[in-house]
Amino acid sequence: MIRFERVSVRYEGTEHPTLSGVDLTVPEGELVLLVGPSGVGKSTLLGTVSGLVPHFTGGLLSGRVIVGGRDTRTHKPRELADLVGTVGQDPLAHFVTDTVEDELAYGMESLGLAPDVMRRRVEETLDLLGLAELRDRPIATLSGGQQQRVAIGSVLTPHPRVLVLDEPTSALDPAAAEEVLAVLQRLVHDLGTTVLMAEHRLERVVQYADQVVLLPAPGAAPVMGPPAEIMKVSPVRPPVAELGLLAGWDPLPLSVRDARRGAGGLRERLADAAPPVPPEASARPTVVHPPVPRASRPGRFARLLSRKAEARVAAADPVADPVTRVEGLGVRRGRVEALRRVTLTVAPGETVALMGRNGAGKSTLLGALVGMIEPTAGTVRVGGLAPARTDPRAMVRRVGLVPQEPRDLLYADTVAAECAAADRDAGAAEGSCRALVSELLPGVGDDTHPRDLSEGQRLALALALVLTGRPPLLLLDEPTRGLDYAAKARLVGVLRGLAAEGHAIVLATHDVELAAELAHRVVILAEGEVVADGPTGRVVVSSPAFAPQTAKILAPQEWLTVSQVRGALEAGA
Amino acid sequence: MTRSPGTARLLRRALHAPEADRGNALPAGAWWLWALGLATAASRTTNPLLLGLLVGVAGYVVAARRTDAPWARSYGAFVKLGLFVVALRLVFSVFLGSSIPGSHTVFVLPELPLPDWAQGVRIGGRVTAEQLVFSLYDGMKLAALLICVGAANSLANPARLLKSLPGALYEAGVAVVVAMTFAPNMVADVVRLRTARRLRGRPTGGVRAVAQIGLPVLEGALERSVAVAASMDARGYGRTAQVPAAVRHTTNVLTLGGLLGVCAGTYGLLAVQGAVYGLPLLLAGLVTAMAGLRLGGRRSVRTRYRPDRWGARAWLVACSGAAVAAAMIWAGAVDPEALHPGVVPPAAPVLPLWPAAAVLIGLLPALVAPVPPSSHGAGKPSSHGAGKQARPGKEQA
Numbered sequence: 001m002i003r004f005e006r007v008s009v010r011y012e013g014t015e016h017p018t019l020s021g022v023d024l025t026v027p028e029g030e031l032v033l034l035v036g037p038s039g040v041g042k043s044t045l046l047g048t049v050s051g052l053v054p055h056f057t058g059g060l061l062s063g064r065v066i067v068g069g070r071d072t073r074t075h076k077p078r079e080l081a082d083l084v085g086t087v088g089q090d091p092l093a094h095f096v097t098d099t100v101e102d103e104l105a106y107g108m109e110s111l112g113l114a115p116d117v118m119r120r121r122v123e124e125t126l127d128l129l130g131l132a133e134l135r136d137r138p139i140a141t142l143s144g145g146q147q148q149r150v151a152i153g154s155v156l157t158p159h160p161r162v163l164v165l166d167e168p169t170s171a172l173d174p175a176a177a178e179e180v181l182a183v184l185q186r187l188v189h190d191l192g193t194t195v196l197m198a199e200h201r202l203e204r205v206v207q208y209a210d211q212v213v214l215l216p217a218p219g220a221a222p223v224m225g226p227p228a229e230i231m232k233v234s235p236v237r238p239p240v241a242e243l244g245l246l247a248g249w250d251p252l253p254l255s256v257r258d259a260r261r262g263a264g265g266l267r268e269r270l271a272d273a274a275p276p277v278p279p280e281a282s283a284r285p286t287v288v289h290p291p292v293p294r295a296s297r298p299g300r301f302a303r304l305l306s307r308k309a310e311a312r313v314a315a316a317d318p319v320a321d322p323v324t325r326v327e328g329l330g331v332r333r334g335r336v337e338a339l340r341r342v343t344l345t346v347a348p349g350e351t352v353a354l355m356g357r358n359g360a361g362k363s364t365l366l367g368a369l370v371g372m373i374e375p376t377a378g379t380v381r382v383g384g385l386a387p388a389r390t391d392p393r394a395m396v397r398r399v400g401l402v403p404q405e406p407r408d409l410l411y412a413d414t415v416a417a418e419c420a421a422a423d424r425d426a427g428a429a430e431g432s433c434r435a436l437v438s439e440l441l442p443g444v445g446d447d448t449h450p451r452d453l454s455e456g457q458r459l460a461l462a463l464a465l466v467l468t469g470r471p472p473l474l475l476l477d478e479p480t481r482g483l484d485y486a487a488k489a490r491l492v493g494v495l496r497g498l499a500a501e502g503h504a505i506v507l508a509t510h511d512v513e514l515a516a517e518l519a520h521r522v523v524i525l526a527e528g529e530v531v532a533d534g535p536t537g538r539v540v541v542s543s544p545a546f547a548p549q550t551a552k553i554l555a556p557q558e559w560l561t562v563s564q565v566r567g568a569l570e571a572g573a
Numbered sequence: 574m575t576r577s578p579g580t581a582r583l584l585r586r587a588l589h590a591p592e593a594d595r596g597n598a599l600p601a602g603a604w605w606l607w608a609l610g611l612a613t614a615a616s617r618t619t620n621p622l623l624l625g626l627l628v629g630v631a632g633y634v635v636a637a638r639r640t641d642a643p644w645a646r647s648y649g650a651f652v653k654l655g656l657f658v659v660a661l662r663l664v665f666s667v668f669l670g671s672s673i674p675g676s677h678t679v680f681v682l683p684e685l686p687l688p689d690w691a692q693g694v695r696i697g698g699r700v701t702a703e704q705l706v707f708s709l710y711d712g713m714k715l716a717a718l719l720i721c722v723g724a725a726n727s728l729a730n731p732a733r734l735l736k737s738l739p740g741a742l743y744e745a746g747v748a749v750v751v752a753m754t755f756a757p758n759m760v761a762d763v764v765r766l767r768t769a770r771r772l773r774g775r776p777t778g779g780v781r782a783v784a785q786i787g788l789p790v791l792e793g794a795l796e797r798s799v800a801v802a803a804s805m806d807a808r809g810y811g812r813t814a815q816v817p818a819a820v821r822h823t824t825n826v827l828t829l830g831g832l833l834g835v836c837a838g839t840y841g842l843l844a845v846q847g848a849v850y851g852l853p854l855l856l857a858g859l860v861t862a863m864a865g866l867r868l869g870g871r872r873s874v875r876t877r878y879r880p881d882r883w884g885a886r887a888w889l890v891a892c893s894g895a896a897v898a899a900a901m902i903w904a905g906a907v908d909p910e911a912l913h914p915g916v917v918p919p920a921a922p923v924l925p926l927w928p929a930a931a932v933l934i935g936l937l938p939a940l941v942a943p944v945p946p947s948s949h950g951a952g953k954p955s956s957h958g959a960g961k962q963a964r965p966g967k968e969q970a
Contacts, residue, residue: 408766
């Protein structure tokens with residue numbers, strides 16, 4: 001169906017080709033998964049199928065890509081539109097119209113299908129994707145999972161024979177991801193659509209793949225094969241495969257079900273081993289509370305304006321409380337109650353994972369903790385201060401937030417300039433930010449433009465900027481979006497270190513594996529209310545949606561991560 | 574009612590507005606015609622009572638029939654813009670004076686002495702009641718026009734107007750709509766980046782803040798526009814059909830010739846001597862250009878998904894607006910004094926009965942247009958004093 005013949009792609013101004021030596025054939029009706037560390041050219045490879053590379057992005061493509069008999073060199077993306085449906089990483093950037101039904105029809109209108117055909121296909125697609133109730137809704141009002149489904153639906157209506165998806169589930173909560181994957185399953189099984197998709201969250205998708213294409217390193221030739229074979233050699237693999245390798249299972253299991261079947265022996269071996277101790281908030285406060293800046297340096301006028309806030313800071317400081325306390329917090333946005341009666345305490349050295357579906361109020365809670373959002377009810381106290389009423393300059397040394405899009409934090413042209421600015425903002429000694437950057441991001445030059453960093457590097461830079469103020473409370477919003485396993489492992493290491501130093505960490509995430517690795521406590525939010533709050537093991541193991549794969553495989557034993565199991569086995573051996 | 578219950582029930586059922594969905598949605602054009610009718614009526618009068626009534630009618634219909642889609646919220650913005658226009662008109666009048674003669678001095682501002690060459694320009698000086706009343710009426714007229722446009726904007730999705738464009742213009746129309754989304758996206762970016770500044774402990778206001786976030790905002794908006802363009806391309810935007818060269822050339826000739834005709838005709842109409850050939854030339858140009866567009870539509874392979882239908886309700890909505898406009902024009906011819914209350918000397922405006930009754934025809938859409946489905950709870954409180962929120966009670970049953 002798709003044939004790559006000695007394809008290589010080189011963008012202008014780069015020394016090495018982004019892709020080279022791609023010689024592959026994707027058979028019709030298969031679900032093919034594209035895996036590899038970030039920055040190896042997965043998106044570029046996907047782009048060559050729809051013709052967007054090189055017709056839209058520029059760059060030089062040598063070799064040939066033939067899709068359904070059409071050569072992408074001679075066919076522009078619009079001339080492949082009836083054959084290939086493409087959904088990019090950000091569904092919002094995909095939408096052309098503003099209601100669901102129009103969006104589903106847009107592609108067919110461009111292709112000039114007859115009105116009665118369009119009508120029938122829109123109805124079918126609404127049913128297929130479970131969108132019938134949303135048909136008249138403006139797209140901007142939908143949740144992330146719904147938007148992703150609309151984006152997929154909008155490329156399905158012209159009945160393409162090939163579907164190309166770039167990270168379709170990365171931004172989704174576990175339940176919404178299941179929804180999207182179920183739809184893809186159905187397309188492959190019932191309609192014989194060929195699906196080519198790239199995804200970092202392998203634990204969600206690898207079990208559905210018929211074939212896996214591994215791009216091992218930038219510019220290296222890809223390897224294609226059955227999922228179990230490829231997972232053995234892949235530098236990125238999901239916990240289930242990791243556990244399978246550890247236990248020496250053959251064939252390598254890819255789904256929790258397969259693994260459970262073979263896990264009897266492992267469970268027995270582990271039964272004798274020491275039961276997994278839930279990770280403890282071991283370290284006690286070692287982060288010293290920063291003194292409240294006396295008169296901060298701004299001009300007389302600014303000082304006049306902020307005098308009130310400072311007065312309050314000074315008054316509150318003597319009783320500064322290292323524990324973050326949220327009591328009865330309510331936040332309203334217009335008519336919507338984003339948070340209701342939320343009560344939460346975070347002690348120094350503790351790591352808390354906030355989970356819950358898209359739109360449950362996780363980001364709002366983080367916003368209230370950092371002072372971006374003013375509570376409509378209840379109180380928030382961070383270091384004894386109310387964040388929304390305190391001068392940002394004072395707050396930055398008490399609480400730091402790495403937002404969902406780390407790029408928002410970066411304004412300067414070079415890494416060095418960012419660091420200098422961060423030192424000034426936080427009133428830290430010169431060079432303290434640069435030292436953090438070198439620690440978190442070894443090998444990044446001073447003159448690098450933040451835009452040229454990879455997703456993971458950018459996150460690390462933003463983290464360093466935030467940490468410059470040495471805030472005792474660190475908040476991260478969806479930190480693993482777009483990170484590969486290696487970048488994630490580095491992040492886990494860094495955050496563990498910070499927790500051990502006494503930083504309190506709150507992370508909002510959909511990534512159950514990350515929560516299992518890091519969190520001492522898990523708080524689950526639903527519709528703006530706290531529905532569960534307890535030690536990670538207890539909250540997560542009992543939940544089908546939020547349990548990590550290791551827990552599912554080894555239940556009823558309470559193992560959460562592969563590294564715990566590895567530790568126990570090594571200790572036992 | 575008791576005489577023929579069957580017919581009455583049927584009639585009532587036919588009049589009873591159905592719940593709106595995609596199938597019975599009024600064409601955007603109907604709402605625009607209605608709103609332009611009201612606007613035309615507003616442009617014909619300076620009577621503040623009539624203008625207030627027009628604004629009230631528009632506000633009531635908006636309150637009764639708007640959805641909670643993002644574009645429906647623009648009404649409030651237009652009302653504020655209207656108030657701003659009134660205020661601005663008054664301020665100009667106070668400081669720059671006015672040509673309206675008047676004898677009732679309200680107060681005297683110190684006058685700025687100006688050199689000879691600036692004769693006729695005055696800054697400060699005497700402010701009369703007549704001049705204030707005149708500018709107030711004038712400002713209200715402009716505000717009413719704006720509010721009518723705002724009503725159309727919040728009742729009809731502007732993007733849906735595209736569906737009524739001729740095929741040859743559709744693609745240009747989409748480009749315009751995508752370009753228009755640039756602005757709201759940029760506003761969203763500014764908000765996001767300002768909160769991000771706070772995260773780095775910097776003040777969020779001030780000139781430096783704006784300068785620092787300006788570039789990232791522009792970059793972000795540009796990137797998004799490029800992403801949408803890529804998506805449109807991959808989804809078949811701009812596919813063209815093969816047409817014979819003869820047809821292509823004819824299209825070009827017709828379109829260009831038609832446009833030239835329109836230009837020449839307009840010039841003729843405006844110039845003093847050319848009134849004789851102006852109108853026919855303009856019409857001929859229009860017809861030729863339309864034919865060119867029509868022929869040009871052949872190049873486009875697009876089809877349309879569920880175009881809005883002009884049903885009885887659409888005609889009623891459009892005609893109610895047209896009726897208001899016609900009645901006001903007619904009233905202006907018959908009884909101009911009633912529509913333009915005296916300014917010199919100032920006289921209390923009187924509500925002329927018949928024109929006022931005619932304006933009320935504009936309420937018809939609030940009865941016949943399909944009712945948008947009520948989403949979570951009651952609708953938003955109207956930003957406008959006129960009219961209560963609920964629909965006429967009996968209709969709900």
